[in-house]
Amino acid sequence: MPRPTRESYGDQKPPFSYIALTAMAIWSSPERMLPLSEIYRFITDRFPYYRRNTQRWQNSLRHNLSFNDCFVKVPRRPDRPGKGAYWTLHPQAFDMFENGSLLRRRKRFKLHKGEKDSLNAELAALATFNRAFLARQANAPLPAANLSSSMYAPAVTICSRPSPEPIEAPDTAALLPTYPRPRRAFTIDALLEPEPSRSSPSPPPPQPQCPLPLPPAPYLLAAQRFYYKNVVDFEDQIRFKRINKEGYLPFYAANGTLKDCRGL
DNA sequence: TGGTGTTTAGACTTGG
């Protein structure tokens, strides 16, 4: 029995749920997040079955994105306006599919209320920041370089393996910025690194000169760390060897991307 | 105005 490949489905409906297809699309993207239109494109590119009746399955797919906690909507960067947000997988959802099988999930991925509230608060803060940023930029535009923030889609790079370091459950409280603080590059790295030393011998006390509340709890950094710990290492453990018997994906995760298993 | 996102509802499938 030949291995199922993405090409072998032809016009047949692939044995993947919409959740799995969406996760696959997100997973395959370099930044681990995609706008809705790109998710559509991933699916239609790879599975000819979905090139027809688009209204039906796209409605279902959108339903799944909204309904399932495993998908997280990430606001666009303020300097990259466009239609719709980016979608990513919740960090705890990376192991949602048992042993890499995307046929059926173990169980529904459900956030506890506290977790959901916390996540919503983060995203709401990010959206608020966007609005405040745009309002301020309308008065005094900032150089574009200041916007190379990795907090927004699609600038987060989850696929690149960070330098080896002990990875623990992200302590979001520890990642909260302190106030007041001087203006600095608005990147996660910049926000997390120690305050830059100043050349002046007696630096003035920090002034509350940053009128914008910085977004709290860099959720995306947590996602990045979780990805490194649970997905990148995951590739070394399994390569979907039971692909024929149980219909596992013809892909495996490697270096942050999906590779084709045919020929393994 | 069309694409996007949310919500509800019901039917069907699957696993325990």
Add this chain to the structure above:
DNA sequence: CCAAGTCTAAACACCA
């Protein structure tokens, strides 16, 4: 058999 998971449809709101 029941609960969980999935699929489909539909209505509606929001926004670029």
